[in-house]
Amino acid sequence: MTISVAVSGASGYAGGEVLRLLAGHPNVTIGAITAHSNAGSRLGELQPHLHGLASRILEDTTVENLSGHDVVFLALPHGASAEIAAQLPAGTVVIDAGADHRLQDASAWEKFYGSAHAGTWPYGLPELPGQREALKGATRIAVPGCYPTSALLALTPGFANNLLLPDDVVIVSASGTSGAGKAAKINLIGAEVMGSMSPYGVGGGHRHTPEIEQGLSNAAGEPVTVSFTPTLVPMSRGILTTATAKVRPQAGRSVTEAELRQAWVDAYDDEPFVHLLPEGQWPTTKSVQGSNHAVMQLAFDQHTGRVIVTCAIDNLTKGTAGGAVQSMNIALGLDETAGLNLQGVAP
Known part of the structure; x- marks a missing residue:
């Protein structure tokens, strides 16, 4: 089975990562490659690492250029995907790497993004309970945010098994600078970033907060409240998330660390890309760089009654592309790992 694929936003980090993976996909033919302000440029000038596609000329991001493909990836700024997606044929598989179709609550979208809600699509994190079935045959897919990917993978097994309390969840994530996109920003230049860490979106202001709460609430079957703080670290790619929640007593007794660990083992033992590390080994961002893998470890702080889960992903790979x-592979009935059999890069 061979499918034709178009990629918009191909001059940015997310679009470039989508192309990197698709270039090695055994079932894919890459059709239109589009951008907005960089239309007319040679891809190799903007994405020099994509050697096999370097001579391709970026077309303008229009419905006409994207139509006629089996799959369209929209790697566009938040708020830009919905208008284009609405005009693409219903039978085309449209995969939105932006935030436009992730949130179920229209009021949350309007509060954090300041525009009209475009609707909700099936959520592209197959490791969550029930999501594989929701993705099979889907023609519209919302790719999770990079922070929510790591946070939801870290805590979902606990909430899905009624092991965690919903009202005191604290998540702190450290991310590389590529998560902010390719546009020039003073706070992201080398002189500002090298040798320095900084927080942002503090106090519940980050746009990924409602998305994390949505995913954990769906797993728990009740509202979950999250305090989320992102930080910027001096590396180009990667996320290290530390997520903690209070453990719920079971039938009047305390839960053991072994019981907690078993819930994560049961959730991820058969997953091709999500791994609970052996006891005593902790995640590093370097171990997953360039790959679709997520690695995590957990501990039970009996003094505070909290579970602590640390999860590492590559924000551009497992976190986006x-x-x-x-x-896409699941939606089309392809091998789920096709085009993704990449290991991490070290040192």
Whole structure:
């Protein structure tokens, strides 16, 4: 089975990562490659690492250029995908790497993004309970945010098994600078970033907060409240998320660390890309760089009654493009790992 694929936003980090993965996909022919302000440029000038596609000329991001493909990836700024997606044929598989179709609550979208809600699509994180079935045959898919990918993978097994309390969840994530996109920003230049860490979106202001709460609430079957703080670290790619929640007593007794660990083992033992590390080994961002893998470890702080889960992903791969390709594979009935059999890069 060979499918034709178009990629918009191909001059940016997310679009470039989608192309990197698709270039090695055994079932894919890459059709239109589009951009907005960079239309007319040679791809190799903007994405010099994509050697096999370097001579391709970027077309303008229009419905006409994207139509006629089996799959369209929209790697566009938040708020830009919905208008184009609405005009693409119903039978085309449209995969939105932006935020436009992730949230179920229209009021949350309007509060954090300041525009009209475009609707909700199946969520492209197959490791969540029930999501593989929701993705099979889907023609519209919303790729999760990079922070929510790591946070939801970290805590969902606990909430899905009624092991965690919903009202005191604290998540702190450290991310590389590529998560902010390719546009020039003073706070992201080398002189500002090298040798320095900084927080942002503090106090519940980050746009991924409602998405994390949505996913954990769906798993728990009740509202979950999250305090989320992102930080910027001096590396180009990767996320290290530390997520903690209070453990719920079971039938009047305390839960053991072994019981907690078993819930994560049961959730991920058969997953091709999500791994609970052996006891005593902790995640590093370098171990998953360039791959669609997520690695995690947990501990039970008995003094505070909290479970602590640390999860590492590559924000551009599992956090964006890898999750998008994985979801495409499921939607079309392809091997879920096709185009994604990449290991991490070291040192």
